[in-house]
Amino acid sequence: MKMLRFLLVIFLAFNLNVSKADNENLEIKITKNLRCLICQGQSVYDSDSEFANSLKTLVKQKLNDGFEEKEIYEFLKNKYGEWILYDTKFNKNTYFLWLLPLLMFLMGGVILLKLFILRKN
Amino acid sequence: MKVKFFSLFLFLILILILIFLTFFKGLNKSNIYSPDNIIEKKIPSFSGRQFYNNMNITSEEIFNEEKFYLMNIWASWCVPCREEHSFLMKFKKLDGLEIIGLNYKDKNENAKTFLNELKDPYDLIIVDRDGTIAIEWGAYGVPETFLIYDKKIVKKIIGPLNDDLFFEIKDLIK
Numbered sequence: 001m002k003m004l005r006f007l008l009v010i011f012l013a014f015n016l017n018v019s020k021a022d023n024e025n026l027e028i029k030i031t032k033n034l035r036c037l038i039c040q041g042q043s044v045y046d047s048d049s050e051f052a053n054s055l056k057t058l059v060k061q062k063l064n065d066g067f068e069e070k071e072i073y074e075f076l077k078n079k080y081g082e083w084i085l086y087d088t089k090f091n092k093n094t095y096f097l098w099l100l101p102l103l104m105f106l107m108g109g110v111i112l113l114k115l116f117i118l119r120k121n
Numbered sequence: 122m123k124v125k126f127f128s129l130f131l132f133l134i135l136i137l138i139l140i141f142l143t144f145f146k147g148l149n150k151s152n153i154y155s156p157d158n159i160i161e162k163k164i165p166s167f168s169g170r171q172f173y174n175n176m177n178i179t180s181e182e183i184f185n186e187e188k189f190y191l192m193n194i195w196a197s198w199c200v201p202c203r204e205e206h207s208f209l210m211k212f213k214k215l216d217g218l219e220i221i222g223l224n225y226k227d228k229n230e231n232a233k234t235f236l237n238e239l240k241d242p243y244d245l246i247i248v249d250r251d252g253t254i255a256i257e258w259g260a261y262g263v264p265e266t267f268l269i270y271d272k273k274i275v276k277k278i279i280g281p282l283n284d285d286l287f288f289e290i291k292d293l294i295k
Contacts, residue, residue: 038261050226051262054252061253079165079259096146111132118125 172246197235205281
């Protein structure tokens with residue numbers, strides 16, 4: 001019986017730990033995907049500015065309140081615009097951004113093909 | 122050989138045009154931030170502690186009348202806030218405008234010294250100890266000022282107030 005209780009305590013301790021760590025990991029993941037708007041080229045996670053620190057607190061609060069990752073992004077997008085997200089969504093403003101690498105890849109393919117054909121001839 | 126050279130040349134031009142267009146499109150528009158996206162939006166709902174009596178107050182209770190509100194985010198450690206303070210005092214003299222202060226990440230004693238020294242232009246001050254209320258407002262830092270009417274943000278000013286802005290807002294609230 002004692003053994004069982006002991007095991008239960010260990011089991012609980014580990015499990016609670018995991019859920020806490022999950023929240024923390026998610027917090028890091030989210031703040032890494034947020035642009036610190038008043039810094040140059042830093043994420044909120046990397047920055048120690050007042051703005052970034054407030055955002056970190058806010059993300060933590062929202063997670064504790066049971067917000068989903070997506071809901072937090074939506075909330076901040078609403079406040080600060082798309083620019084705050086590093087991982088921008090595909091829409092009419094960003095299609096060029098998303099399609100450019102594909103376009104370049106295709107162009108490279110065309111060049112290679114052309115070289116191949118030219119050499120063959 | 123000539124054909125190859127020509128196609129290479131054409132390709133180079135194409136690449137250059139593409140690069141030009143990318144930068145032209147990308148650099149032309151300011152990506153730092155556009156305060157416009159918050160204009161005409163409804164004010165966020167929040168609740169905060171009052172500066173003088175420590176009582177909680179909600180945004181619905183603050184902005185309940187149909188008149189202009191000037192919400193100013195400030196801190197005693199913020200140097201530009203000192204600069205704009207005289208304009209807030211000027212706003213205080215105007216009729217039909219209520220000035221709300223949001224004390225951003227400040228120490229209570231420091232904020233009190235600041236107000237004693239420069240006089241208090243605010244009708245009401247809310248304390249934002251960890252900066253999360255400012256984020257609800259979509260603010261970037263201090264100082265920042267919002268003009269509110271009918272629970273909507275009419276104007277947002279990032280940075281300190283100045284003469285031009287004073288007269289602009291004065292005209293707006295007439």
